[in-house]
Amino acid sequence: MMKYIGIYTLFFMFIFCTFCKGQTKTELPKDDIKSETKDVITSHGPNSITRTIMQDRKGNIWMAAFDGVFRYDGKTFANITSKVSAARFFSVLEDRKGNLWFSSIGSGVYYYDGKSFLNFTTREGLANNEVTCIYEDKTGNIWFGTEGGASCYDGKSFRNLSMYNDVNSIIEDKTGRIWFGTRGNACFYDGKTFTDLTHNGKPFTNVWSIIEDKKGNIWLGGTDGLWRYDGSTFTNFTQKFVNCIIEDKKGNIWTSSESDNGEGWALSCYDEKSLFNKKTTVTETNLSSKTIFTVFEDDDGNIWFGSSGVYRYDGFTFDDFKGNAEYPLHFFTRP
Known part of the structure; x- marks a missing residue:
């Protein structure tokens, strides 16, 4: 492991000067105002760029898009935020208590308990109002990746790690380390120090997605392509730009990336049985246009993805949930 990772051994205060601006903790004011709203039923899902899709414990599908946060119960769509904010929404998370968090570009974060909203911005201690990702760690802390570093919310106050780079992705691994994919270098944080992830002395830059299988x-996806790190060895699967990574229930790895022919984008599935072979079996579904921003597997094994709208793939056919057919997608599947 030491062969591939350069570890900063200096104390956290020194790292403030080289990687972070600092760490701050802000107590929340006691006069936060909750605003109640009613769902707006729609005949379709998002018509705009969709950045995150997830499923809650009740089976509802949630979609964070530039035209609002939508909920789909299997029959009906509802725009949850149309009466709350006109912001572009980026991410949605259901926490362990069943509450929902929505991140936005420009308006901070919205907390939703199913009845009313609470808005968190820099005024309440958030690092930045441009929030691109949300993650809940094993202890219940909520992490926010922003364009001004990362914020950690413990239910009472924010603790900010003010990095010089935008944070695109956050996960916690099995050992409790927090990993950050940023516009700068990918790194992990053990609670005291940061460690840049490097391969052959070169850092992984502009990482958009990190997962632990x-x-x-x-797994890391970004400008340098798709990589797997087993704790000692790095394996590269493609050098094409990779925007999103997920692992499905069977252990297959799905990605959204630039297509092999250089035209448009592709939804790729790396077969679990061949992941450790010299040659991995990959099935690629090309789209004639439009970036795929997010990929998600629901409880029934359907693969959902967000582009300019939302689509679902059941292994045989694609469903288009857009109400606006101005930018249709065309699919070409090949092994």
Whole structure:
């Protein structure tokens, strides 16, 4: 492991000067105001760029898009935020208590308990109002990746790690380390110090997606392509730009990336049985246009993805949930 990772051994205060601006903790004011709203039923899902799709414990599908946060119960769509904010929404998370968090570009974060909203911005201690990702760690802290570093909310106050780079992705691995994919260098944080992830002395830059698979491997996707790190060895699967990574229930790895032919984008599935072979079996579904921003597997094994709108793939056919057919997608699947 030491062969591939350069570890900063200096104390956290020194790292403030080289990687972070500092760490601050802000207590929340006691006069936060909750605003109540009613869902707005729509005949379709998002018509705009969709950055995150997830499923809550009740089976509802949630979509964070530039035209609002939508909920789909299997029959009906509802725009949850149309009466609350006109902001572009980026991410949605259901925490362990069943409450929902929505991140936005420009308006901070919205907390939703199913009845009313609470808005957190820099005024309440958030690092930046441009928030691109949300993650809940094992202890219940909520992490926010922003364009001004990362914020950690413990239910009472914010603790900010003010990095010089935008934070695109956050996860916690099995050992409790927090990993950050940033516009700068990918790194992990052990609670005291940061460690840049490097391969052959070169850092991984502009990482858009990080996941940990069931076996404990770390996967990174970004400008340098798709990589797997097993704690000692790095394996590259493609050098094409990779925007999003997920692991499905069978252990297959799905990505959204630039297509092999250089035209448009592709939804790729790396077969679990061949992931450790010299040549991995990959099935690629090309789209004639439009970036795929997010990929998600629901409880029934359907693959959802967000582009300019939302789509669902059941292994045989694609469903388009857009109400606006101005930018249709065309699919070409090949092994």
